[in-house]
């Protein structure tokens with residue numbers, strides 16, 4: 403076996419026995435934290451040794467690159483129209499973590515002839531499954547054709563809301579429409595910007611009451627993310643990783659049962675934290 407083959411073999415044994423897994427982060431309402439959650443999920447999953455690709459599919463308020471301070475020159479649309487290779491559109495964030503911007507990519511696909519679309523999708527599949535253990539889609543808020551398509555196709559459709567009544571109502575509406583249009587039954591709920599676990603659980607119960615009664619969807623609660631006032635400062639500094647937020651994300655990942663554990667902080671991290679209260 404060549405060295406390359408051995409590396410691939412090893413990676414498959416370690417991380418991707420089940421092949422590439424696809425996660426979508428979606429919401430009814432905008433501003434609930436999809437982008438920050440997608441980036442943090444990507445970071446946490448990649449730190450446990452998995453290769454992760456984030457696809458920024460939120461073309462209206464496309465801002466994964468703004469949060470990370472990395473601006474891609476080309477996006478998925480250029481790739482689809484043969485104006486860029488996959489390598490050209492790939493942006494490295496950190497070890498094992500990459501992102502691409504979709505531009506109008508997913509919607510533009512509908513304009514191409516069907517056989518061309520099929521071959522592009524196959525090519526994307528090969529590229530994802532050859533190199534990544536996880537692909538995370540940061541989707542636009544609300545009910546769009548392309549969001550419906552992505553959310554209904556992934557392994558883990560993760561619906562995000564805050565405790566705000568409008569966000570909760572829109573999250574329920576999204577679950578209801580996806581369930582009705584695509585027949586998808588299993589959804590995961592995360593409640594962001596909460597004061598405590600209890601507040602999030604109440605939101606979950608209220609959504610479940612409705613989905614149990616009026617839909618065929620089954621919603622699992624993955625947990626909450628607390629409101630962290632330091633996060634805004636971190637986002638301004640284009641370093642959107644706040645320790646408390648990360649802790650909540652690891653808890654969510656553990657509830658997703660993907661086999662991903664929080665990385666133990668090193669002696670030096672703990673020491674620095676003690677000295678500077680970081």
Ligand SMILES: Nc1ncnc2c1ncn2[C@@H]1O[C@H](COP(=O)(O)OP(=O)(O)O)[C@@H](O)[C@H]1O
Nearest residue numbers: 432433434435436437438595628629630633634
């Ligand atoms: N847990 C949180 N604590 C504090 N602020 C948050 C939290 N989650 C998100 N935010 C803030 O909410 C805003 C919207 O987040 P973003 O990820 O851009 O939402 P979306 O992608 O859903 O539009 C950002 O300014 C971010 O700082």
Ligand SMILES: [Mg+2]
Nearest residue numbers: 436437460463
């Ligand atoms: Mg966003």
